[in-house]
Amino acid sequence: MTVTINGEQVEVATGTTLISYLKEKELPMEGLIIEYNGTIIYQDDWEKIEFIEGDKIEILTFVGGG
Amino acid sequence: MSFYPLLQKYKDFALIESLQKVTPQQVAAILRKDRLQAQDFLALLSPTASSFLEEMAQKANRLTIQHFGRTVQLYTPLYLSNLCVNRCLYCNFNHLNESINRRRLSPEEIEAEAKAIAHTGLKQVLLLTGDVPGQEPLQYLVKALDIVNKHFTSISIEINALSTDDYALLVNHGVDGLTIYQEVYDESTYEELHPKGPKRDYLWRLDAPERGCQAGMRRVNIGTLLGLHHWPTEVFFTGLHAQYLQDRYLDTEISISIPRIKAGPEGYQPQAPVSDRDLVQIILAFRLFMPRLGITLSTRESASLRDNLIPLGVTKLSSGVNTAVGGHIDEDAQDGQFTISDERSTEEISQMLIQQGYQPVFQDWHNL
Amino acid sequence: MDKLIIGDLEIRNRLFIGSGKFANEAIIKDIMAETGVEVVTVALRRVDLKNSQNNVLNHIPKETILMPNTSGARTAEEAVRIARLARASGCGNWIKIEVISDNKYLLPDNNETIKATEILSAEGFVVLPYMHPDLYAAKALEKAGAAAIMPLGAPIGTNRGLKTKEIIRILIEECTLPIIVDAGIGKPSEALEAMEMGAAAVLVNTAIATAGDPLLMAKAFSQAVQAGRQAFLAQPGQTVDYARASSPLTGFLQD
Numbered sequence: 001m002t003v004t005i006n007g008e009q010v011e012v013a014t015g016t017t018l019i020s021y022l023k024e025k026e027l028p029m030e031g032l033i034i035e036y037n038g039t040i041i042y043q044d045d046w047e048k049i050e051f052i053e054g055d056k057i058e059i060l061t062f063v064g065g066g
Numbered sequence: 067m068s069f070y071p072l073l074q075k076y077k078d079f080a081l082i083e084s085l086q087k088v089t090p091q092q093v094a095a096i097l098r099k100d101r102l103q104a105q106d107f108l109a110l111l112s113p114t115a116s117s118f119l120e121e122m123a124q125k126a127n128r129l130t131i132q133h134f135g136r137t138v139q140l141y142t143p144l145y146l147s148n149l150c151v152n153r154c155l156y157c158n159f160n161h162l163n164e165s166i167n168r169r170r171l172s173p174e175e176i177e178a179e180a181k182a183i184a185h186t187g188l189k190q191v192l193l194l195t196g197d198v199p200g201q202e203p204l205q206y207l208v209k210a211l212d213i214v215n216k217h218f219t220s221i222s223i224e225i226n227a228l229s230t231d232d233y234a235l236l237v238n239h240g241v242d243g244l245t246i247y248q249e250v251y252d253e254s255t256y257e258e259l260h261p262k263g264p265k266r267d268y269l270w271r272l273d274a275p276e277r278g279c280q281a282g283m284r285r286v287n288i289g290t291l292l293g294l295h296h297w298p299t300e301v302f303f304t305g306l307h308a309q310y311l312q313d314r315y316l317d318t319e320i321s322i323s324i325p326r327i328k329a330g331p332e333g334y335q336p337q338a339p340v341s342d343r344d345l346v347q348i349i350l351a352f353r354l355f356m357p358r359l360g361i362t363l364s365t366r367e368s369a370s371l372r373d374n375l376i377p378l379g380v381t382k383l384s385s386g387v388n389t390a391v392g393g394h395i396d397e398d399a400q401d402g403q404f405t406i407s408d409e410r411s412t413e414e415i416s417q418m419l420i421q422q423g424y425q426p427v428f429q430d431w432h433n434l
Numbered sequence: 435m436d437k438l439i440i441g442d443l444e445i446r447n448r449l450f451i452g453s454g455k456f457a458n459e460a461i462i463k464d465i466m467a468e469t470g471v472e473v474v475t476v477a478l479r480r481v482d483l484k485n486s487q488n489n490v491l492n493h494i495p496k497e498t499i500l501m502p503n504t505s506g507a508r509t510a511e512e513a514v515r516i517a518r519l520a521r522a523s524g525c526g527n528w529i530k531i532e533v534i535s536d537n538k539y540l541l542p543d544n545n546e547t548i549k550a551t552e553i554l555s556a557e558g559f560v561v562l563p564y565m566h567p568d569l570y571a572a573k574a575l576e577k578a579g580a581a582a583i584m585p586l587g588a589p590i591g592t593n594r595g596l597k598t599k600e601i602i603r604i605l606i607e608e609c610t611l612p613i614i615v616d617a618g619i620g621k622p623s624e625a626l627e628a629m630e631m632g633a634a635a636v637l638v639n640t641a642i643a644t645a646g647d648p649l650l651m652a653k654a655f656s657q658a659v660q661a662g663r664q665a666f667l668a669q670p671g672q673t674v675d676y677a678r679a680s681s682p683l684t685g686f687l688q689d
């Protein structure tokens with residue numbers, strides 16, 4: 001199925017969860033911010049999210065800025 | 067919003083003690099500062115600062131010219147009515163004073179007074195009445211405004227404290243300035259001097275200037291009657307009040323008056339007299355504390371003193387004054403609100419200003 | 435002790451730094467250790483899913499006061515969204531509002547900034563709006579619940595110094611909130627000048643990040659900020675022209 005992650009169409013296997021996706025990408029969990037279909041998801045709830053067709057996910061982090 | 071909490075904050079503060087503790091070094095340091103804090107203003111009202119009057123005067127003179135140019139605005143009061151329900155012990159219009167004739171100008175008389183004043187070239191007028199609460203006096207005032215409007219470009223009022231809505235009504239009828247003195251900031255003295263009548267409500271009066279700002283007055287003028295109570299603290303509170311308003315209502319021009327009260331009815335005498343020297347110190351402290359503050363000087367002061375005070379920071383003078391109801395049309399009108407000391411005409415005051423290198427300003431703006 | 439209080443936090447070092455444009459972000463840690471800087475701005479971006487991650491937080495000590503900015507926002511709405519996301523990171527509730535819709539000069543949009551400030555302060559954020567120095571806008575920001583006001587000294591990244599000095603001076607005089615000069619400061623002497631005038635703090639990024647030796651430059655800024663602050667507190671002496679008093683103004687009082 002197809003979901004949109006950070007603005008790009010991505011193919012993921014059915015049953016992919018947010019946590020499994022982050023692990024697969026080897027993203028450090030510290031300081032990540034997730035917006036799932038326009039709603040902010042706090043870290044405690046990440047494991048509850050299972051992707052479904054058409055989901056829009058934003059994965060954000062802090063970078064240098066002034 | 068109210069100035070009261072800020073005023074309360076200083077109540078327990080040992081103001082008189084800190085006035086005594088000011089050192090000459092502190093005053094000298096304050097004179098070198100660009101921006102003064104409230105405590106600096108207080109220090110300039112101290113006995114120690116009174117030996118720095120010339121230094122203060124030089125700086126005040128420079129600041130005044132920088133912010134106002136060499137100009138002085140002229141206006142005159144027009145007394146509409148001396149009917150009053152209050153009993154302010156220091157005022158001739160006091161309800162209990164039976165020695166004066168009570169009267170209120172008719173529309174025709176208002177027209178004639180306005181014409182007589184306008185004839186001298188003045189464009190700014192201050193309408194005064196005593197305090198008679200209710201809708202009828204308000205409607206009377208509205209009618210008076212409609213008459214006076216034709217003759218002047220700027221109309222201020224000095225009447226009893228009103229609500230924001232009533233002020234807004236008057237603004238709609240052409241009022242652009244509100245003058246209202248707290249008379250005395252010290253609450254217990256206030257109670258003593260205002261034994262009866264609606265004016266007894268200290269807070270209602272205290273917040274009236276702010277209601278005026280909110281109602282869209284372009285100019286609000288406040289003050290304390292010098293002589294009613296210990297002047298350094300009274301002046302300090304006036305300054306705080308002016309700053310409070312100036313900080314919050316940038317679209318309103320805030321000014322202060324420095325009326326020295328003299329004898330009143332039934333042998334009333336000011337309890338805390340203010341000398342000429344004190345008066346000079348007061349003007350200078352105001353100017354150094356608030357460089358953009360308008361300072362109004364009335365004809366309660368003598369001609370020679372007024373002439374000398376102008377370079378120190380005064381920005382507005384009354385001229386051709388008669389404090390009696392109908393005084394401009396009736397040579398014999400008597401029973402003024404207070405005795406005036408400078409009886410010069412507008413023409414004479416203008417000449418004096420020009421000689422001192424100042425421009426007399428009759429009209430500040432024209433409302434379109 | 436002279437402390438700056440913003441939100442509920444006491445701040446001793448009045449130099450705030452931005453973490454952008456460093457050739458090597460690892461130096462931020464050294465800067466903070468050696469200068470005692472306590473407030474650092476960061477930006478929020480999408481994670482790059484194709485390349486390995488570099489999270490700037492790895493280089494910023496835990497006890498730092500983080501001030502995420504809303505860079506990238508062109509409207510109040512976008513700024514609000516970014517602020518909420520930033521808070522979800524759990525890194526505190528400070529937010530620097532930066533709303534810029536002009537790509538040529540990168541000047542902040544005061545109207546949108548005021549709107550965003552109103553919304554976010556109501557949501558409990560400590561809001562520090564970056565603004566174009568303007569008295570009425572500053573007053574509106576005060577009313578909207580800002581915790582400090584951050585006028586620009588010159589357009590972002592220009593290192594041109596305190597071009598807006600006269601207006602900033604007015605803001606310092608007229609506003610009750612701390613004024614933090616943000617953007618434009620290119621040299622320590624300019625930071626000193628801002629502090630001497632009574633600014634509560636300065637925020638410097640480009641001038642430190644792009645210096646030949648960023649650490650040394652950060653130290654220079656920190657000292658300049660301290661010196662300026664002390665000069666402000668000491669109330670500079672001025673030559674008073676008593677001498678001019680050839681005709682005394684108070685002579686009439688002598689009896």
Ligand code: SF4
Pocket residue numbers: 150151152153154157158159160161195196197265
């Ligand atoms: S001061 Fe005003 S309110 Fe008081 S008695 Fe005189 S006219 Fe009336």
